[in-house]
Amino acid sequence: MNQKEIYRDANYGKQLVTAIRKITTRPWKIMDTCGGQTHAIARYRIEEMLPPEISLIHGPGCPVCVTPADTIDTAIELALNNKNVIISTFGDMMRVPGSKYDLLTAKSLGADIRIIYSPLDALKTAMENPSREVILFAIGFETTAPVHAQVVYESSKRKIRNLSLLTSLFAVPPVLEHLFALPDFSVDGLLAAGHVCSITGLSDYHRLSRNYQIPISVTGFEPVDILYGIYTNIRQLEEADYSVCNAYSRMVPEEGNPKARLVLDEIFEPSVQNWRGLGSLPASGFKIKEKYKSFDTLKRYSIKNKCLIKDDGCIAGEIMKGIAKPVNCPHFGKACRPESPLGAAMVSSEGVCAAYYKYK
Numbered sequence: 401m402n403q404k405e406i407y408r409d410a411n412y413g414k415q416l417v418t419a420i421r422k423i424t425t426r427p428w429k430i431m432d433t434c435g436g437q438t439h440a441i442a443r444y445r446i447e448e449m450l451p452p453e454i455s456l457i458h459g460p461g462c463p464v465c466v467t468p469a470d471t472i473d474t475a476i477e478l479a480l481n482n483k484n485v486i487i488s489t490f491g492d493m494m495r496v497p498g499s500k501y502d503l504l505t506a507k508s509l510g511a512d513i514r515i516i517y518s519p520l521d522a523l524k525t526a527m528e529n530p531s532r533e534v535i536l537f538a539i540g541f542e543t544t545a546p547v548h549a550q551v552v553y554e555s556s557k558r559k560i561r562n563l564s565l566l567t568s569l570f571a572v573p574p575v576l577e578h579l580f581a582l583p584d585f586s587v588d589g590l591l592a593a594g595h596v597c598s599i600t601g602l603s604d605y606h607r608l609s610r611n612y613q614i615p616i617s618v619t620g621f622e623p624v625d626i627l628y629g630i631y632t633n634i635r636q637l638e639e640a641d642y643s644v645c646n647a648y649s650r651m652v653p654e655e656g657n658p659k660a661r662l663v664l665d666e667i668f669e670p671s672v673q674n675w676r677g678l679g680s681l682p683a684s685g686f687k688i689k690e691k692y693k694s695f696d697t698l699k700r701y702s703i704k705n706k707c708l709i710k711d712d713g714c715i716a717g718e719i720m721k722g723i724a725k726p727v728n729c730p731h732f733g734k735a736c737r738p739e740s741p742l743g744a745a746m747v748s749s750e751g752v753c754a755a756y757y758k759y760k
């Protein structure tokens with residue numbers, strides 16, 4: 401059986417569970433860093449298959465969940481105060497609370513907010529509506545950042561003047577470094593998000609593993625992938641041998657995707673980024689370079705982000721740091737439910753609270 405078939409093999413999954421049970425001798429906390437992994441872990445009851453010594457923690461793996469409230473407020477204000485504006489956004493953002501209300505409420509108040517399935521849809525909207533201003537709400541990690549960069553690149557090439565990007569784009573290694581350096585960070589091993597690594601490559605992860613003496617398993621999204629990532633992580637922990645293990649090599653080359661990074665580097669540069677629940681972190685986001693500033697919504701409309709800290713009792717920040725789980729939140733399943741979310745993690749399809757509410 402080759403690598404492309406084995407990840408769907410239930411027997412291999414059972415063998416991995418047995419192997420994990422066999423090698424685990426002590427308590428270990430393993431953190432995943434992708435909403436897709438979090439949902440697969442909850443959906444397939446992976447934590448329940450593991451020995452009781454292993455605890456699975458859920459880090460900052462959902463870009464919608466870490467998009468700050470004031471960026472949502474900015475999108476809402478632009479759409480409501482300017483009838484010429486069309487906001488293009490992924491559907492996941494529609495019900496994420498801003499500081500007053502969400503995009504869905506703004507739409508019901510008359511704002512022209514359109515759901516897209518790819519950032520390139522916004523380019524099409526701009527070309528079809530030359531007299532309107534199209535704002536692409538650009539959300540994501542390094543996985544979607546290159547596609548957003550491609551939109552700017554194509555728009556520039558085609559001389560499209562009525563499109564700009566309101567960016568909320570995040571870089572994963574800087575936030576991991578922030579977490580690893582926290583004095584109360586007590587996670588032992590990390591499952592890195594395979595799709596992010598397929599773009600970035602592994603060099604940052606080698607540095608993090610070496611500097612913080614933490615095993616990092618680059619992990620996929622199928623149940624067997626996740627079990628294999630956990631197995632390689634526990635094996636390293638038990639042997640006190642800390643490095644990066646590529647447990648998703650069918651998709652992740654060591655050097656990542658140089659073509660995607662080329663377009664990323666052409667359009668964006670690292671910038672300070674506000675993470676909902678974690679605050680402002682240096683060089684943890686992407687901003688549009690000066691050369692392409694006409695595509696930057698904040699510059700085009702002379703807007704300054706306010707970096708609001710919204711105190712709504714949401715403990716998503718504590719969950720991302722590995723200090724709490726959704727069930728520790730006093731609002732979980734009570735004041736905060738998918739139909740009436742207090743925090744973004746309850747409403748996004750990659751949100752950790754949404755996963756626990758749906759599957760646990």
Ligand code: SF4
Nearest residue numbers: 714715729736743753
């Ligand atoms: S249950 Fe709701 S309020 Fe509590 S941490 Fe999750 S999203 Fe935030």
